[in-house]
């Protein structure tokens with residue numbers, strides 16, 4: 001039997017057994033669609049996350065957090081020393097982040113996290129204001145009771161009105177709204193950064209907490225290429241200043257762009273690897289379903305197989321026919337799966353504001369998966385059919 | 396055309412005694428003969444015809460078909476002979492369901508990789524008088540018409556031998572006579588015809604009747 005006829009015969013069998021074909025194909029369709037959608041979304045998700053991280057964090061930044069030694073070990077003087085000793089450190093922003101604070105405005109009460117930033121936060125974090133003014137050197141020096149709020153927070157508190165110059169209470173202390181922060185959206189931790197409340201670090205230290213330490217700092221270096229080595233030099237300065245002996249662990253944590261990118265890649269691995277792996281499991285199940293349905297079909301088609309043999313079909317031709325049928329079913333449902341997966345990826349991406357990365361290799365992978373399922377599932381029924389004894393089959 | 400020597404075939408089922416169905420059958424059929432095989436039920440007529448039709452292999456004995464010793468043939472060569480040299484007609488017609496008459500007749504041509512399969516199938520259906528039933532499904536045809544489709548399928552590849560196992564067994568008398576008429580016509584055109592029947596009257600239309608009894612062939616001519 002030639003290829004065209006084989007295809008025609010397979011398509012005819014499919015159209016004559018629509019329900020059976022549907023049940024055989026639905027698993028492949030779901031598997032292929034999941035495979036395609038998750039791989040495309042995973043790629044887009046990672047891309048979007050990296051862009052956001054790069055914008056928020058920058059490529060020549062080092063993040064320092066207290067840690068290990070508990071709060072209190074990390075001081076502004078540490079950073080002054082770092083700036084003095086390392087010429088490549090061009091700017092730094094000391095931060096004190098405190099959660100669970102009470103924000104009050106008229107009859108609105110909210111629990112907020114207060115971010116302490118210096119006047120250099122604008123440059124170091126690449127996030128200024130869309131309205132009003134950023135913190136000044138004076139604000140830091142005098143521990144001024146001023147605050148910057150995110151766009152959504154401004155909307156929540158003041159609606160359409162301009163918040164500039166308005167007074168809000170933070171832990172019952174009055175603060176004047178000095179500016180509205182540039183919108184940033186959801187950060188990689190899932191935090192809506194447009195609900196931020198920022199206060200000068202010095203103000204948090206002296207007026208809100210009355211402490212002499214900070215919780216974290218972001219340091220900018222002059223060139224992305226030297227970030228990692230500068231981070232090492234900073235670490236050794238901090239260890240020396242904190243009196244940490246050789247072999248003892250750090251009492252601080254340090255994050256570099258390389259580290260953060262690795263974490264992002266790990267996060268998106270769920271989408272890029274584990275979900276497609278689940279799709280592969282679905283496809284394997286689909287192969288088993290097709291195989292068992294076809295095995296039943298072979299039994300139902302005993303007489304057909306016997307007759308075809310009597311009419312001159314070789315064992316090979318019979319086997320090929322069943323293999324072609326399995327392949328045709330899985331290819332057709334694979335095609336539907338590719339279309340469904342494509343549409344699903346586009347819709348989900350649009351809803352989540354993500355780019356989709358549907359590329360040819362991904363589509364090729366999805367199709368290859370369908371072919372493999374077809375061949376795998378057709379093998380056993382094909383062998384069964386080919387070995388049928390025509391006398392028995394025709395009785 | 397067909398020469399059988401000492402053909403035996405027995406069946407063994409677990410827990411039962413071995414059943415010797417063919418006990419050394421010698422049988423010769425010349426080219427162009429029209430042979431009827433008769434005999435009591437269970438005497439081994441179908442078993443013999445399956446062996447002659449290369450659907451089954453004997454346990455012992457020699458069989459030569461169209462000059463070819465069958466024991467030397469590979470499975471693929473046997474398939475090829477079933478396709479080119481032989482044509483089958485069965486009591487239950489064995490047409491593919493949900494497949495038109497023309498497509499059913501086309502099947503042997505597909506396995507011989509022939510060209511113009513559709514027009515040859517239509518030609519064969521014309522020969523059995525079904526030119527106006529080409530796109531009918533088996534379920535839309537009478538029993539007699541279905542058996543004529545099966546005969547068209549048997550003759551479409553111009554085989555030298557047609558083997559028919561009780562071809563009229565499921566037909567009424569007039570349809571049966573129609574089928575026998577077609578066989579006679581094919582035989583006139585040179586085909587060798589072997590058919591099994593329980594109907595002595597139909598058997599008498601053959602040029603030779605062989606009687607089967609207890610695994611042996613009792614030849615008788617008429």
Ligand SMILES: Nc1ncnc2c1ncn2[C@@H]1O[C@H](COP(=O)(O)OP(=O)(O)OP(=O)(O)O)[C@@H](O)[C@H]1O
Pocket residue numbers: 406407408414416434435436437438439440441442443
């Ligand atoms: N595969 C098999 N296994 C076991 N016994 C079998 C098998 N095939 C045939 N037989 C037995 O062999 C004997 C002959 O069977 P066969 O079908 O050849 O008879 P027959 O002459 O064609 O009978 P009928 O006229 O009823 O069609 C029967 O007793 C049957 O039960």
Ligand SMILES: [Mg+2]
Pocket residue numbers: 440441442560
């Ligand atoms: Mg019989």
